[in-house]
Amino acid sequence: MTTATFAQRGAELAEFSGRLYERGWLPGTSGNLSVRLPGAGGRALITASGFAKGELTGADTVVVDIATDEVAEPTALRASAETSIHTAIYRTTGAEAVIHVHSPYATALACRIAPSDRPQRLRLERFELLKGLGLADPSAIELPVLPNWPDVARIAADTADHLTRTPQAPPALLIADHGITAWGRNLAQARNRLECLEAICQVLTVNGGAVPVLTTGTSS
Ligand SMILES: CSC[C@@H](O)[C@@H](O)C(=O)COP(=O)(O)O
Ligand SMILES: [Zn+2]
Numbered sequence: 001m002t003t004a005t006f007a008q009r010g011a012e013l014a015e016f017s018g019r020l021y022e023r024g025w026l027p028g029t030s031g032n033l034s035v036r037l038p039g040a041g042g043r044a045l046i047t048a049s050g051f052a053k054g055e056l057t058g059a060d061t062v063v064v065d066i067a068t069d070e071v072a073e074p075t076a077l078r079a080s081a082e083t084s085i086h087t088a089i090y091r092t093t094g095a096e097a098v099i100h101v102h103s104p105y106a107t108a109l110a111c112r113i114a115p116s117d118r119p120q121r122l123r124l125e126r127f128e129l130l131k132g133l134g135l136a137d138p139s140a141i142e143l144p145v146l147p148n149w150p151d152v153a154r155i156a157a158d159t160a161d162h163l164t165r166t167p168q169a170p171p172a173l174l175i176a177d178h179g180i181t182a183w184g185r186n187l188a189q190a191r192n193r194l195e196c197l198e199a200i201c202q203v204l205t206v207n208g209g210a211v212p213v214l215t216t217g218t219s220s
Contacts, residue, residue, distance in 0.1 A: 009035050009045050010058030016099070016187045017047060021054030025103040025198075029053060030179070032080035034064075035097045035187065036090055042066040046086055048077040066090045069156075084156035085181065092163035095171070095183035099190040105201035106180035106194075113145050113176050113213055119158055120145040122174065123212040124200060132196035133170050134184075141170045143197070145213065148178045172197055 013033045020026050020033075031053050034046035047053065048060045062080075063073035069084045080086070086098045113120060124130060125140035135141065146158045155175060163169055171193055172182035180197060184190040204211060 005038075006045065006063070007058055009037065010061040012058075012187060013045065013047055013061055014056040014058050016191060017053045017056045020099070020101055020191070021052075023103075025101040025194075026053035027102060030102040031100055032082050032086070033097075033099050033187065034080075034083075034086045036066070036095065037063070041072075042090075043072050044086060044090055046080050046083055049080050050078070082152055082155075084153055085159050088156040088160040089163065089181075089183050092160055093171070093183065094185075095190075096185050097187040097190045098181060098183040099187065099194060100179060100181040101194060102179040103194065103198045103201075105205050106174065106198050107178070108205050109201045109211060110145065110174045110179065111177050112211060113174075115147075115176065117147055119147065119162060120176075121214040123214060127200045127203070129196040129200055133172070133193055134189075135170060136168070142214065143170055144173045146173060146175050148176050 017033050029050055029052055032047045034044045037043045037045055044064050044066055045061050046064055047056060048062050051060050062071055062075055062077050064079050064083050065072040066087045069087050071079055082100060089095050089098050121142040122145050123142050130141055131138040144162050146155055149155050171184060174180050182190050182193040184193055
């Protein structure tokens with residue numbers, strides 16, 4: 001891949017990051033975005049860790065190896081602390097872009113779910129916006145809610161386990177007490193999917209009441 005293409009993809013990450021920051025979805029350096037890079041070698045370009053996501057430039061990105069999670073091009077920057085969640089998604093799905101945000105309503109909902117050391121599922125049904133997730137059956141989904149392990153590698157392991165066991169899973173997941181991640185064929189599609197889920201979480205939050213959570217599986 002040429003330097004010019006790296007720069008283009010980096011600029012695209014910075015542009016999406018800036019717009020999501022302006023909406024209040026990436027407060028206080030939170031959030032991370034990545035794209036799968038074309039060509040052999042299985043690499044992704046991901047936002048660097050700890051940067052204010054409203055002020056990123058295309059250079060504030062790191063190339064990582066999807067198979068190993070390792071940094072794949074020399075840089076002084078650290079890759080996102082949540083790189084391993086992105087790479088787990090790239091390894092187990094056809095995703096071309098992944099976006100993780102701390103958007104207010106999805107995060108509020110993720111904080112209302114009773115603590116568990118096992119992955120849970122949030123059942124969502126009858127929302128018109130479920131059609132925005134591109135699933136064969138948009139009438140109902142079970143959105144995974146993964147424990148927010150301090151060791152991110154455990155969240156990544158739960159992500160890989162969930163997506164391997166459930167190939168038809170929705171292209172998104174919640175992390176309890178933390179935020180939401182979605183993916184798609186490009187950054188725009190991942191962003192659109194986040195918008196649909198954020199709007200559904202807004203309805204659930206505004207309406208109050210119990211959220212339909214199912215407990216399932218075992219954690220890594
Ligand atoms: C500002 S604390 C948020 C982080 O712990 C993390 O959840 C996050 O979303 C951003 O991590 P980063 O390493 O900058 O990609
Ligand atoms: Zn986060």
